Amino acid sequence: MNAKTPPTIDEASLRNFEELARTRRSTRHFLQDPIPDGVLERLLECARWAPSGYNLQPLHVITVEDKALKERLAYACLDQAQVREAPVVTIFCGDLKVHRNNFEEMLAMEKEGGSVTEEYEAKLKKFVPLAFEKGPVGMNWLWKFALPPFMRFFTRIPDLPAVHSKRWLSKQVSLAAMNFMLAAHSAGLATVPMEGFDERRVRGVVKLPSSIFPVMIIPVGFDRDGGNHRKTRFDLTRIVHRNSW
Numbered sequence: 001m002n003a004k005t006p007p008t009i010d011e012a013s014l015r016n017f018e019e020l021a022r023t024r025r026s027t028r029h030f031l032q033d034p035i036p037d038g039v040l041e042r043l044l045e046c047a048r049w050a051p052s053g054y055n056l057q058p059l060h061v062i063t064v065e066d067k068a069l070k071e072r073l074a075y076a077c078l079d080q081a082q083v084r085e086a087p088v089v090t091i092f093c094g095d096l097k098v099h100r101n102n103f104e105e106m107l108a109m110e111k112e113g114g115s116v117t118e119e120y121e122a123k124l125k126k127f128v129p130l131a132f133e134k135g136p137v138g139m140n141w142l143w144k145f146a147l148p149p150f151m152r153f154f155t156r157i158p159d160l161p162a163v164h165s166k167r168w169l170s171k172q173v174s175l176a177a178m179n180f181m182l183a184a185h186s187a188g189l190a191t192v193p194m195e196g197f198d199e200r201r202v203r204g205v206v207k208l209p210s211s212i213f214p215v216m217i218i219p220v221g222f223d224r225d226g227g228n229h230r231k232t233r234f235d236l237t238r239i240v241h242r243n244s245w
């Protein structure tokens, strides 16, 4: 007999993760205590292992610990107290020129790791410039923006990062940010994801190059109030649509 044992679910591990996901919460007041040495790097490691489209890895994270800079950031974040209070404020960003900056290097890494076949490499080399390249003075952007609505009658056209670059980056960077926040929570640290900031002012405070887009600001540290607010969410029956809407 050659009966295969059916694959099984790791119940204990899933339960741990369910608990982690359910109990993570946004913290708006932090203790002054610093994050113990080496822990921030470990959280950032977890962010680094998040997936990204084509494995292009557009993520960049600015970590701000300097008090004066945090003060200026807090102003740029509409005076949200958590930015002043948290021992570390991270700014999760994406690289708008990632196809130029990372593509060749990523491909070499993938080839060395044996995870890219020749066929896939040929596909990537064709598709990535097509999807991302804006061309001189945005000329490629123009036809990539204008043509797809008509071409869709004849063929299948995915969203092109060349046109929707910030939307594309927001997806990539948010996945890494969630890894970061869950890792922090698992370590007993608190976070809050933030989109409430004045982008131009944040850029000025941490000297972001124009090709780097700040997606989310995440203060991190120990929770001052000890998780005393109740989380609420809509029920699954309201948000899950089986097979179609």
Ligand SMILES: Cc1cc2nc3c(=O)[nH]c(=O)nc-3n(C[C@H](O)[C@H](O)[C@H](O)COP(=O)(O)O)c2cc1C
Binding pocket: 024, 025, 026, 027, 028, 080, 192, 193, 194, 195, 196, 197, 231
């Ligand atoms: C993309 C995003 C942006 C957010 N921006 C802010 C913000 O600027 N300031 C803030 O205090 N909370 C912000 N939040 C936190 C939400 O208010 C919070 O996640 C939500 O109320 C649910 O609470 P919980 O995170 O404790 O489960 C943001 C959350 C997300 C996902």
